[in-house]
Amino acid sequence: MDIQTIGIVGAGQMGNGIAHVMALAGYDVLLNDVSADALAKAMKTVTGNMDRQVSKEKISAEARDAAMARITTTQTLSDLGQSDLVIEAATERETVKQAIFEDLIPHLKPETILTSNTSSISITRLASRTDRPEKFMGFHFMNPVPVMQLVELIRGIATDRETYDACKAVVDRLGKTAASAEDFPAFIVNRILMPMINEAVYTLYEGVGNVESIDSSMKLGANHPMGPLELADFIGLDTCLAIMNVLHDGLADTKYRPCPLLTKYVEAGWLGRKTQRGFYDYRGEKPVPTR
Ligand SMILES: CC(=O)CC(=O)SCCNC(=O)CCNC(=O)[C@H](O)C(C)(C)COP(=O)(O)OP(=O)(O)OC[C@H]1O[C@@H](n2cnc3c(N)ncnc32)[C@H](O)[C@@H]1OP(=O)(O)O
């Protein structure tokens, strides 16, 4: 299948990154969000990130201008009807994703491939609620999208070969590396990464260390580029909690129990960088630990 136009639903940190790399690779991008603010912020972020790539001579000013011209934003979901491939990258909540697919499907071409950037939710279950489970799969980018090399590709029970091959060809054109994961809760990366982050929150909760000592231990002691709490703030604490809940419910094992302190931060609306406060407070000149 020839893919030229890519629809992206959700213009948060993942949606803007996906729009960025798709446009630079020459795809036409239709970027949708319910919020006009989110769309404006996304375009500002993409512009800033591409400008930085120009100033570092990673891309030319012409390539940036051409890529920016390929991105169209819209608050109207039906405008994505002409997409050859749709990547849903809205909030990590199953009901939100299901409602998006329900509203979008009547406007899609029969051959359009439908995918989700979900971090954890069952692809088979999401697909089963659509009219095209064989043309549905998981297309899971890592954050920050312009920098991270991996894309996890997850087939649901019904996904056909043609759909997988078409998505794999898109990953190849982006110059990224695809890893196939089976459709089990949180797939590969988050099955391993998120329990580590949750354990870091337990380590904080139990007073074994504070935010600073936990993060510097993992940075200096295990050579991680970011400490686990800094990374949790970067991902979004709501997303981290949602993934832990999917692991806990889906695998029915207490080892995946979300730390009550993680729940408390989310209940406070302290979701990390995106709300300016999480395990660190980002409102000042430099991040200050909140515990
Ligand atoms: C939750 C899920 O479902 C799955 C996930 O995504 S899990 C999260 C996976 N991601 C990670 O684990 C990220 C861990 N952190 C890192 O790898 C690094 O800290 C980092 C790449 C984010 C930043 O690297 P750094 O060396 O500390 O900083 P810095 O030198 O400023 O940045 C490195 C490059 O990334 C770019 N960059 C950094 N943040 C960026 C962003 N948000 N968007 C775009 N580009 C960014 C920089 O411009 C720089 O580019 P050049 O190499 O071209 O100069």
Ligand SMILES: NC(=O)C1=CN([C@@H]2O[C@H](COP(=O)(O)OP(=O)(O)OC[C@H]3O[C@@H](n4cnc5c(N)ncnc54)[C@H](OP(=O)(O)O)[C@@H]3O)[C@@H](O)[C@H]2O)C=CC1
């Ligand atoms: N954060 C990460 O590190 C990673 C996240 N993911 C996954 O990507 C997806 C998006 O995550 P992320 O970008 O971090 O989340 P964000 O919270 O940054 O962005 C989500 C965006 O979706 C919007 N949205 C909510 N409902 C709808 C809707 N019905 N239609 C259109 N847009 C909607 C939100 O708008 P509003 O704010 O107005 O509600 C928001 O702008 C999630 O499934 C997440 O699990 C995957 C890999 C890494």
